[in-house]
Amino acid sequence: MSTNTADSYSISELAQEFGITTRTIRFYEDKGLLTPQRRGQTRVYTPEDRVRLKLILRGKRLGFSLDESREIIDMYDPAHGNVEQLNRLLDRIDAKRQQLRQQQRDIEKMLAQLDDATARTEAALKEHSN
Amino acid sequence: MSTNTADSYSISELAQEFGITTRTIRFYEDKGLLTPQRRGQTRVYTPEDRVRLKLILRGKRLGFSLDESREIIDMYDPAHGNVEQLNRLLDRIDAKRQQLRQQQRDIEKMLAQLDDATARTEAALKEHSN
DNA sequence: GTTGACGTTTACGTTAACGTAAACTTTAAT
DNA sequence: ATTAAAGTTTACGTTAACGTAAACGTCAAC
Known part of the structure; x- marks a missing residue:
């Protein structure tokens, strides 16, 4: 230890x-x-x-899969040599950004859905108090 | 068709x-x-x-796994009878909300990381133009 | 000096989420 | 009538991400 x-x-x-x-x-x-x-x-x-x-x-x-995580982690270290590789790296970074933005939208929608579900459930509960 | x-x-x-x-x-x-x-x-x-x-x-x-997705989808329909079940449903909904909030935070951090990666990569590119 | 906590390697087992293929039917078009 | 396209069921195969277990080493503590 x-x-x-x-x-x-x-x-x-x-x-x-x-x-x-x-x-x-x-x-x-x-x-x-x-x-x-x-x-x-x-x-x-x-x-x-x-x-x-x-x-x-x-x-x-x-x-994310482990491969995806590895990719993301490696992005932080641009130890990769030539210009072409660096440009491809920029593209991959941008692609990940897009993916994360999509996830943000998905989360927003799902949160709204959950709010809806809560409202419906609470309504169902009020029904029970009658 | x-x-x-x-x-x-x-x-x-x-x-x-x-x-x-x-x-x-x-x-x-x-x-x-x-x-x-x-x-x-x-x-x-x-x-x-x-x-x-x-x-x-x-x-x-x-x-999400398919089981998780099924759970979320089912949350939208509180056809579940008694009060206790409805209260447990509210809890599960809330738990999912917490999870999604965590994901939001994770995404924020990862996006910041990507911005960092972009900056570093662009810096590395400028190095190449010297 | 042995026990117990922690470490190691090797290897087979398990689950989720499909892919792939075979063998067959139904429908639409030539 | 005969293809071709789309549908069906059944079933075995595959990959990722570990779980589980065996068999062993090490070392501080009692």
Whole structure:
């Protein structure tokens, strides 16, 4: 467990903090989403690893696949060389933006729908008090 | 195909309109999300069926499972009898609202991240013009 | 020195959401 | 009549994202 110096985490610390299993974290590593260091055989996670994990889980809440989350995370680091690649990156970023905007609209509509459902249900409840 | 009187649709009409396969539509029926009528052996979809399909796909874009989408769709119809059930329904509706609000926050953060990514990428591009 | 908590690898199992294909029927058009 | 297009059922296949279990190592504590 080691004293949490706040610049390294064990796998179970992260698992507990985010409410997931260690299996899940190792799975993400298998898929290349995390690449922790090793102290001997044991995985050691940096704050950057933790941030990546956070981003993965955020993507998950939005219904993204691990591949999509990986793509988004990689977008933040334009270490990709030539001009053409950078332009394609800009396009992919824009595409994701469009997708998120669509999701925003979908959420708005669904929230309105829920308001409607609440109203109807409360109406049904008032019926019962008669 | 039949003349589209706008009050009934064939399975392939719906498939084409929403960019999915007929297999998918039949699968949703298998899962109890759609219950079209039959003209002989052939499925005939009403505008209400079409709306349900639309809601399913909206849920899908938000990362919902079919079970979740079914739940949300069913929320709109409080045909459920007693007071206790109605109160539980109100709770479930509220829970969904919370979830959608969380998604809104996630989207905001991710959009900010994308803006950041765009800025960085454009900066990297300007580097190339030197 | 053994127990228990935590870590590791390897591997098979499971569920959701369809894809794909076969084998057949019905309807529309040539 | 014979295609061609669209429909049907049945059933096996596939992928993603883990769950579950076995079998083992390590190390601090009693």
